[in-house]
Amino acid sequence: VEKLKQKIAEEGRVLSNSVLKVDSFLNHQVDPALMDEIGKEFCRQFKDSGIDKILTIESSGIAPAVFTGLHLGIPVIFARKRKSLTMADKLLTSSVYSFTKRERNDIAISGELLAQNDQVLIIDDFLANGEAALAMADIVQQAGANVAGIGIVIEKAFQGGASKLRAKGYHVESLAVIESLEKETVKFYSESEEVQL
Amino acid sequence: VEKLKQKIAEEGRVLSNSVLKVDSFLNHQVDPALMDEIGKEFCRQFKDSGIDKILTIESSGIAPAVFTGLHLGIPVIFARKRKSLTMADKLLTSSVYSFTKRERNDIAISGELLAQNDQVLIIDDFLANGEAALAMADIVQQAGANVAGIGIVIEKAFQGGASKLRAKGYHVESLAVIESLEKETVKFYSESEEVQL
Numbered sequence: 001v002e003k004l005k006q007k008i009a010e011e012g013r014v015l016s017n018s019v020l021k022v023d024s025f026l027n028h029q030v031d032p033a034l035m036d037e038i039g040k041e042f043c044r045q046f047k048d049s050g051i052d053k054i055l056t057i058e059s060s061g062i063a064p065a066v067f068t069g070l071h072l073g074i075p076v077i078f079a080r081k082r083k084s085l086t087m088a089d090k091l092l093t094s095s096v097y098s099f100t101k102r103e104r105n106d107i108a109i110s111g112e113l114l115a116q117n118d119q120v121l122i123i124d125d126f127l128a129n130g131e132a133a134l135a136m137a138d139i140v141q142q143a144g145a146n147v148a149g150i151g152i153v154i155e156k157a158f159q160g161g162a163s164k165l166r167a168k169g170y171h172v173e174s175l176a177v178i179e180s181l182e183k184e185t186v187k188f189y190s191e192s193e194e195v196q197l
Numbered sequence: 198v199e200k201l202k203q204k205i206a207e208e209g210r211v212l213s214n215s216v217l218k219v220d221s222f223l224n225h226q227v228d229p230a231l232m233d234e235i236g237k238e239f240c241r242q243f244k245d246s247g248i249d250k251i252l253t254i255e256s257s258g259i260a261p262a263v264f265t266g267l268h269l270g271i272p273v274i275f276a277r278k279r280k281s282l283t284m285a286d287k288l289l290t291s292s293v294y295s296f297t298k299r300e301r302n303d304i305a306i307s308g309e310l311l312a313q314n315d316q317v318l319i320i321d322d323f324l325a326n327g328e329a330a331l332a333m334a335d336i337v338q339q340a341g342a343n344v345a346g347i348g349i350v351i352e353k354a355f356q357g358g359a360s361k362l363r364a365k366g367y368h369v370e371s372l373a374v375i376e377s378l379e380k381e382t383v384k385f386y387s388e389s390e391e392v393q394l
Binding site: 023024025028029030031032033035036058059062063066067069070073074075076077078080109110113 | 220221222225226227228229230232233255256259260263264266267270271272273274275277306307310
């Protein structure tokens with residue numbers, strides 16, 4: 001999605017060598033038309049993978065996930081970062097370490113929402129070290145379901161998450177792959193460089 | 198939206214006289230096609246109100262809000278329930294008391310996202326006592342912007358929030374209005390009863 005890379009280049013703010021802030025269209029303010037494009041692209045990439053359900057984490061994963069769900073015609077589950085009072089027993093939980101926030105948090109979903117053998121597409125806004133995606137994959141496996149793919153809006157390739165996930169055999173698709181945030185500059189992998197990898 | 202009422206009747210679970218659980222299509226698992234219908238309906242109701250921006254709160258407000266934003270062609274801001282490290286200074290905050298969770302929480306948005314005189318549509322999944330909507334309205338006013346309308350997916354009329362908001366002059370539209378949850382039954386206001394109010 002070329003429009004996504006443009007938005008990152010124009011509106012993204014590099015806060016450090018590892019933190020990119022995209023609060024104007026993804027993480028705080030959301031651009032619905034761009035999210036719809038993102039949903040269409042994930043649909044194109046995963047439409048032949050027999051996906052039954054999408055799993056994401058609140059809050060920033062929800063917008064790209066619901067548009068992907070709309071275009072694939074399937075439901076979206078968002079994992080909660082803390083337990084909610086109206087959540088049933090039979091929770092499936094896993095833990096995520098956030099390097100940004102330097103804290104470990106549980107994520108949880110109600111076990112009723114995933115069925116055995118469900119083919120699940122994991123969607124998230126960012127992929128850094130892969131902790132969040134691995135925790136979601138753990139929850140999918142606890143339910144006896146299968147991770148059919150992982151769709152990422154922005155991958156920070158230099159943090160190694162995608163390599164870690166692919167080494168475990170997951171099919172990972174990232175819409176924008178960032179090679180480096182050094183010198184306060186967003187450097188994307190170009191298509192030709194990706195071929196060389 | 199008749200389909201919304203059907204979903205509530207079929208899948209909603211009444212946990213007490215005041216708590217309705219709709220985790221299968223709105224609060225935990227999300228039905229994207231239904232959210233798209235909801236977005237279209239809010240668009241129909243507010244398209245002549247000159248709206249510039251939508252404001253909602255994470256996490257359950259995001260799905261209905263982003264589809265409304267898509268159909269109105271405008272950005273969506275979601276208020277955060279706790280401060281995030283990558284959030285800039287210049288936060289606008291307000292506090293919300295949750296009767297369900299019996300705790301008071303701050304909500305916050307970055308002051309950069311709302312401009313003076315912006316016409317803002319507030320969207321939320323539930324309206325109970327009106328605390329969350331009032332906190333969002335407070336933030337809009339702190340920014341010097343104007344609340345042009347409030348769109349609610351499910352209103353629990355017996356908790357008085359809508360009356361409170363209308364008494365302050367706000368234009369409130371609720372897609373499903375629940376009169377009572379007594380006897381473990383969802384009782385909707387019928388169209389004819391609404392006229393009588």
